Amino acid sequence: MASVRHIINSRWLFHLSKPQIVNSSLLRLFSTSSRCMTIMPAWVIDKYGSNDVLRFTKNASFPIINYPNEVIVKVFAAGLNPIDVSMRGGYGAATLSMKRDPLNIKQSDSEFPLILGRDVSGVIMECGLDVKYFRERDEVWAAIPPWKQGSLAEFVVLSANEVSHKPKSLSHTEAAAIPYVANTAWSALVNTGGLNKDNCSKKRILILGGSGGVGTFAIQMLKAWGAHVTVTCSQNAERFVRELGADDVVDYTAGPVEEPLSALEKFDLILDNVGGDTERWALNLLKPWSGAKYVTLVTPFLQNTDRLGIADGMMQTAATVATKALKHLVKGVHYRWGFFAPSGPALDEVREMVDAGQIRAVVEETFSFSQVPEAFDKVEKGHARGKTVVQISKGGDDL
Numbered sequence: 001m002a003s004v005r006h007i008i009n010s011r012w013l014f015h016l017s018k019p020q021i022v023n024s025s026l027l028r029l030f031s032t033s034s035r036c037m038t039i040m041p042a043w044v045i046d047k048y049g050s051n052d053v054l055r056f057t058k059n060a061s062f063p064i065i066n067y068p069n070e071v072i073v074k075v076f077a078a079g080l081n082p083i084d085v086s087m088r089g090g091y092g093a094a095t096l097s098m099k100r101d102p103l104n105i106k107q108s109d110s111e112f113p114l115i116l117g118r119d120v121s122g123v124i125m126e127c128g129l130d131v132k133y134f135r136e137r138d139e140v141w142a143a144i145p146p147w148k149q150g151s152l153a154e155f156v157v158l159s160a161n162e163v164s165h166k167p168k169s170l171s172h173t174e175a176a177a178i179p180y181v182a183n184t185a186w187s188a189l190v191n192t193g194g195l196n197k198d199n200c201s202k203k204r205i206l207i208l209g210g211s212g213g214v215g216t217f218a219i220q221m222l223k224a225w226g227a228h229v230t231v232t233c234s235q236n237a238e239r240f241v242r243e244l245g246a247d248d249v250v251d252y253t254a255g256p257v258e259e260p261l262s263a264l265e266k267f268d269l270i271l272d273n274v275g276g277d278t279e280r281w282a283l284n285l286l287k288p289w290s291g292a293k294y295v296t297l298v299t300p301f302l303q304n305t306d307r308l309g310i311a312d313g314m315m316q317t318a319a320t321v322a323t324k325a326l327k328h329l330v331k332g333v334h335y336r337w338g339f340f341a342p343s344g345p346a347l348d349e350v351r352e353m354v355d356a357g358q359i360r361a362v363v364e365e366t367f368s369f370s371q372v373p374e375a376f377d378k379v380e381k382g383h384a385r386g387k388t389v390v391q392i393s394k395g396g397d398d399l
């Protein structure tokens with residue numbers, strides 16, 4: 001599927017966007033007012049802070065296709081993740097501002113008004129001229145990179161290679177629960193950890209923090225690939241993670257988990273969603289001298305650049321990761337940092353697993369577009385047993 005996508009996306013054309021086919025049914029689906037295509041409703045922030053910086057506006061700028069490989073998506077449902085709460089408070093501002101405006105052309109405060117929301121499920125409204133894999137009205141899902149405007153808006157612009165056709169078996173609300181955690185788990189387990197559907201069958205995997213968004217997706221994907229999965233979570237999440245397929249479950253609220261975990265057979269890969277002092281003991285649980293890897297998603301990369309600036313922050317980051325990797329390499333295990341990576345082709349593969357019934361969407365609570373502050377509140381309080389989803393516009397099959 002990914003190679004087909006590559007072949008048909010690889011033509012170079014000079015115009016950016018295809019002429020719009022205007023017919024009455026499209027207008028019904030896409031138009032919101034007589035001033036459509038210049039402004040749209042969205043939740044924005046104009047400065048960093050707590051929930052009171054969230055502001056609803058009907059006058060957010062309508063997204064524009066700037067490159068011929070971009071698409072505009074009408075948002076039916078948006079998923080919230082812990083990173084939205086962190087970004088609302090300014091997390092990653094230095095690095096993300098640099099990614100948005102690398103030459104500093106727009107000068108200060110260029111990120112505001114900023115739209116949060118990293119998952120989208122919706123319908124393609126317009127395609128750039130280089131886009132061959134999608135057509136207007138295709139139902140799609142995607143994870144939006146944190147340096148782009150998010151999905152808490154009626155429309156969002158994305159690169160076509162970040163987008164994928166939505167699973168037919170899911171409603172838009174369910175579909176919006178998956179892309180960001182799927183692209184994060186895929187990047188950590190496949191790109192960084194070297195796992196794939198053909199090499200997992202005899203592997204023992206430990207997921208630290210298995211009951212959250214990333215963990216619940218990772219359990220299901222690894223079980224679909226035949227791995228043996230051990231999970232740490234709180235006692236009241238045990239039934240939930242077992243239902244998703246976890247083989248062994250260790251309750252972290254019952255005391256330190258190092259002891260019960262070290263009584264088990266050693267692991268081929270550890271995915272750490274918890275961080276803190278876990279890396280002090282977790283690498284001892286890996287099979288030494290066998291290519292075993294520890295991949296942590298909790299890294300100081302963005303804090304370093306926020307605190308020290310881009311250049312010094314990156315130097316500090318490189319020095320930290322190199323020192324740790326070397327320290328563990330001499331003990332025969334690999335130490336790695338994992339990061340979210342947007343990928344439509346990865347979502348194409350996830351779609352096939354979803355439609356085959358191997359992965360289900362775990363939506364804990366659904367909010368309306370007017371309830372975005374309440375949705376942030378929910379994510380901020382933590383201890384979710386699934387994702388928080390905001391229904392943005394009517395027109396999806398479930399709205």
Ligand SMILES: NC(=O)c1ccc[n+]([C@@H]2O[C@H](COP(=O)([O-])OP(=O)(O)OC[C@H]3O[C@@H](n4cnc5c(N)ncnc54)[C@H](OP(=O)(O)O)[C@@H]3O)[C@@H](O)[C@H]2O)c1
Binds near residue numbers: 213
């Ligand atoms: N590097 C990246 O690009 C990247 C991308 C995405 C996410 N992340 C990070 O990855 C982590 C997981 O993300 P998420 O979306 O899955 O977060 P989440 O939905 O908030 O889940 C975190 C889970 O961790 C569990 N937990 C808390 N303390 C624990 C402990 N000591 N031992 C075991 N489990 C514990 C909680 O489970 P209980 O309710 O059972 O206590 C909670 O369900 C977050 O730190 C996030 O910032 C990083």
